[in-house]
Amino acid sequence: MSHSKAATIFNKDENKVNWHDKALWFVRHKRDKSVHTVKGWEELRNLGHGIKAHTLSNLDNYLIQFEENAKKNGVQVHWAVDGEEHNKIVHQILKAHQAKKVVKSKSMLTEECHLNPYLEADGIEVIDSDLGERIVQLAKEPPSHIVLPAIHKTKEEVDALFQEHLGTKPCNGDPQYLTGEARKHLREKFIQADAAITGVNFAIADTGGIVVCTNEGNADMGAHLAPVHIACMGVEKLIPKQTHLGVFLRLLARSATGQHITTYSSHFKKPLKGSEMHIVIVDNGRTEQLSRPDFRASLHCIRCGACMNTCPIYRRSGGHSYDATIPGPIGSILSPGKDLKKHSSLPFASTLCGSCSDVCPVKIDIHSQLYKWRQLITKETPQPIIKKTSMKMMGNLFSKPLQFEKVGKVARWSLRNLPKGVINSKPNVWGKERDLPLGPTESFDEWYKKRKKNE
Amino acid sequence: MKVGLFIPCYINQLYPQVGKATIELLERLQVEVIYPSGQTCCGQPMANSGYEYESVGTCNNFVENFKGFDYIVTPSGSCAYHVKKHYDIIPQTDAVTKVRNTIYELCDFLVNVLEVKNVGARFPYKVGIHKSCHGLRGLRLGSCSEKVTEPYSHIGTLLKEVLGTEIIELSRKDECCGFGGTFAVTEEAISVKMGKDRIQDHLNNGAEVITATDTSCLMHLEGLVTRNKQPLKIRHIAEILNSVVD
Amino acid sequence: MSSRDHILSRIKAHKPEFIEEPVITLELFMDWKHVKTEFTMKVEIAGGQVFEATSNQNVTEQVSAMFPESKVNFSTLKGTDGFNTINLDAINKPHDLEDLDILILESGLGVAENGAVWIKDSQLPMRVLPFITKHLVVVLRKDAIVTFMHQAYRKLSCDQTDFGVFISGPSKTADIEQSLVIGAHGALSMSVFLV
Known part of the structure; x- marks a missing residue:
């Protein structure tokens, strides 16, 4: 099961999530108090x-x-x-x-x-x-x-x-x-x-x-x-x-x-x-990890667990959601080295907020390694075709400014004019619990050009 | 001083008011600002999703647009951080190195390059600062709660001088809001929960407005606030700093 | 190839270029806190207690007053034979020490920053003693307290100890809902007497 699926199940009981989050945040807080002395x-x-x-x-x-x-x-x-x-x-x-x-x-x-x-x-x-x-x-x-x-x-x-x-x-x-x-x-x-x-x-x-x-x-x-x-x-x-x-x-x-x-x-x-x-x-598997310059610092770990206590995702998804011996941020950079396919969702179970790297007592660049595992995973394990194509399209779009402006216009129009029920329908995961911004009539780009003309 | 303004893709399309506030604010501070018209995005959406290689064209387009400036300023800590940290995937020409060295998040630019604190704004509200992670732990726009350092905050420094603004303290000073790019969709349940928890912290401590250096975090928080009809306004820091005394 | 040689050869092939060992500069950590005050505070934070005593005799008197109910006592302090209720030589296996109520040991090293005391083999007739006893009492000279672990290890560097342990407070656990409970598998209480 992917991390996100396990996390979704864990989040069905919001009170338990709150309880788990508070218990671990308390440990992070004790850590802060102690290290500041x-x-x-x-x-x-x-x-x-x-x-x-x-x-x-x-x-x-x-x-x-x-x-x-x-x-x-x-x-x-x-x-x-x-x-x-x-x-x-x-x-x-x-x-x-x-x-x-x-x-x-x-x-x-x-x-x-x-x-x-x-x-x-x-x-x-x-x-x-x-x-x-x-x-x-x-x-x-x-x-x-x-x-x-x-x-x-x-x-x-x-x-x-x-x-x-x-x-x-x-x-x-x-x-x-x-x-x-x-x-x-x-x-x-x-x-x-x-x-x-x-x-x-x-x-x-x-x-x-x-x-x-x-x-x-x-x-x-x-x-x-x-x-x-x-x-x-x-x-x-x-x-x-x-x-x-x-x-x-x-x-x-x-x-x-x-x-x-x-x-x-x-x-x-x-x-x-x-x-x-x-x-x-x-x-x-440790000598294998040693052979990877980008990931060998993960072997510095002294198993303190601080990265778990600070991780906002770990706190809200529980250790079992990682389905790995070592859960949490450090586990997410160690486990892919053992079985890339099985653990391919773990480096994505992060917002790359960087808190893990800052609490780490031996300064492992955990969030940077998560980013690097992502680059490898998309190349070396099968990816959903929709993700792959959309990334390619996005890459193309952003390399061509004129095309970008055209697509932007359509998107803004849709946000303004389509009924909310359509915008937040099932394929839009964002809209399940969040609204999208109301599309403005003119982009910054258009505003700036108009302003230039009037100068 | 020639400053190139970078307006991130989603601000350009969805939050033009943030771009407008940024340009007006900089001009008010006598900065010559140019907005290169061929710009699109910094490449982060692809790269953070693991498709760095699909972002090469985007990175090159960025460098092409911004290589001629003394400084590049952007109302996004996240984009500035991406250019600084991850533009190692394209050949390190002089232009690329220059772009990586001269890009600044807006508050960082105001405090450390222009060396201003009081921008003459008035904003009579109780404001909670959401410390967007990439700006905070990536660019070190403020002290991080994990580290044992002297406390500072660029956004706080500027906000303190704003007439009428009362900065509220949060129970968790710098926890992530859960946006995280595609994370917001691929890990929807946690993303939403993190956002709800952040908002609750602001509400519990009496905030009327949440501000940040990044519109991406704010879009996520605003999405939740709007959906749940919570009594909070969401404003990018540029909008607050551009609220001129009447 | 043996597993040993296999592992070593893989490490040799995969390790990064040599990186120098960093130098530890003690001055960076000096905080000029008062050593005895700091030590006392840290023992208390760790769940222990600190007392002062004038002599070994005085230690056993205070300990006997603290635990009037105790039946099985043992002390390694000189001139406190009257305190002992057991003869260690008569103990066949350490398992028989299960009923030990009070153990008094000497330590030659304390650490202010964390309230730990160093107990080593030569001060320890049986290794399991400080763990199996219900109540642990340690006698420490005030001038044997160092500021940080760095100084402690400098002192230990020429020490040929077969087994040694830093102990800070009584055994404890917070494995049930993060509620701190004093007294897990080791001692239920720890008292340090400064002499």
Whole structure:
């Protein structure tokens, strides 16, 4: 389904749209309040951008350095060219440990690779331990936001879901009670887990360590209790030096939720004595994106979600309308790189207002990339013949001033003289909820010429 | 100083009063304004729809018409931005570079080239400023709420000096109105919702008039206001600045 | 070709021309805020509390007064053995710590701009402790607070820590309708004692 179709369905319930829009605008507002207290914020963004651009330009060497250091630390490093290989690797590690119960903290990469169904097919229980992720897991839905996975769910919906799956009492959606019940339910899962899977926020070349950021403490509860910790990361998570975290940890949480830092920023370097730690480094289309000069900066992304919170379209269409692992503006420049045809409507799900590029903590030129994807999509995927021809006609018309004036005259006459019912009839989508201006009798052009004559 | 006036295609055909106000205002400020008769459009409608290559002829026509001026002024931030940002699809001749460097949105031209603030206008209404995105985040005609910078606004600077005008504050200072070119039609549901939300913000804060640097946004907002019979007037900033003291 | 070599060779072929690493100029960020005041404010924003104490003994006294109901306590502070109700050496696996009510740890580094304290392996008998405890108490020397994360990482650069964590406030979530709830999977409260 195209984005616009999904968005139209979402917009059938205007109250829900208003609710969704306000919830996310509130997060954007918290972000604003927080970043405005940071002196040199724009310089910090420049640094974030600069370090990421530098890293990509030397990524192979940094990955080699990272692997070397991680191995020295006693960590086992694996490489996967695609999602399938990633899933196999994780599965193998779990099998070697006879792990049947796995807790997983937030990782968009494992979503992208569809790891859960892969493991579940072999009878392995995978529990998403982030509260929002657990909610959508129980609802059998994908996350609708990368930082706030269940932002599309009302508290009443969560209440009903927990009653059904966790046996909670009806509570009118009391978040305090529901969170408390989730804590108890997941505590049990943490204690019983045979293995823990986490994502990676940053992988550091000069230490071989990884950093995982959470507010709930779920990554740590999993990783420190289970005998095996598997951390999955895309190649672009790398940063050269630990000191660079000074820049990125200042940017990340403020951009994401307006917090000055997440509650926990855990630096994993060596496995616990008697435990194992694995890192799976995944490509899955990233090196392809690296090969595209116009789009490679999309790999700078640190997954803060700020572009979603600020996007007026995302806020009013919901994350599921994008039908992609990563929704919103950043998803709309990443997804076409994976499957141009499937995601061809996403770069058009934007007014190119540019707010995404301005909130981005690593200054990805998101709206410019949306524009560039549009140019590619019209050439490389089948387009409606009517759109194609009308664009060609428009191009011709605007290159020939005389013709333009003639057509303009007819259009203005029609707007003035045709009944509203005809103007706003079905083929005119504009007129469904909007009036068109009343066509003026004379164009500016005609007025100017007359004025010249009278001078 | 020789100034070429660019009147965007939809203003030419549908909102000639905006073009008239622009030319009268500039002439009142002693600017020699010429309107080259062979102009049509900047090419944006095709380009933003993904058909940049169909706009090459339009771009060339634009450059042909405007290469001989010291400045090009247009009552549209969006068109000025398009010429500046996206005219990299045609060979970068001296003429093209010059056109890209000398095109100005009207308020930008008044504040930064003519260095005027008070244009001697009178407009006794409560006015809400809609900060059109391409002018704001593209041309930086004002500070953007996302960025940590000193606050400024060219349109605000000019409007503040207008006799009788009271500028109202909005809850969301610079959210997009949802026009977005063909977006207005291809993503009709969201486009309309965004426009309705913007209008409501202006109404909630007591605006009698909504103004902007771009008629495209205003056409979309006016379409909604008219259809829903809301108590708001829509005026391009050129029309307000040209409301001379009687 | 192995997947590793495949990925690395593709990156080598596709990466852009070398771009210099940017230099971080700390002066750009200096805002001259008062370090202790700022730290206290940021801990509070993060949902934690800041207290002052005169000695380790004084910390445990204040903590005991704060949580009169607590049963299972553990502190790593010197000379506070009387406070401890458990012997970590007798714990077979970290899972048995599930009932831990209060944990008192020392930190050697705090960050004013975000109220975070650094806890590292050597100050941590078991990694899971600060997460599994109900209430987390951290003792920090006032002169160990730096202004920004940049200075914090400069201090950490020669540190050979196997595991370390910045903690700012108690665990929290806002995953249900953006309502902030303190106490997700980790600690339900966090108190920092400045000495």
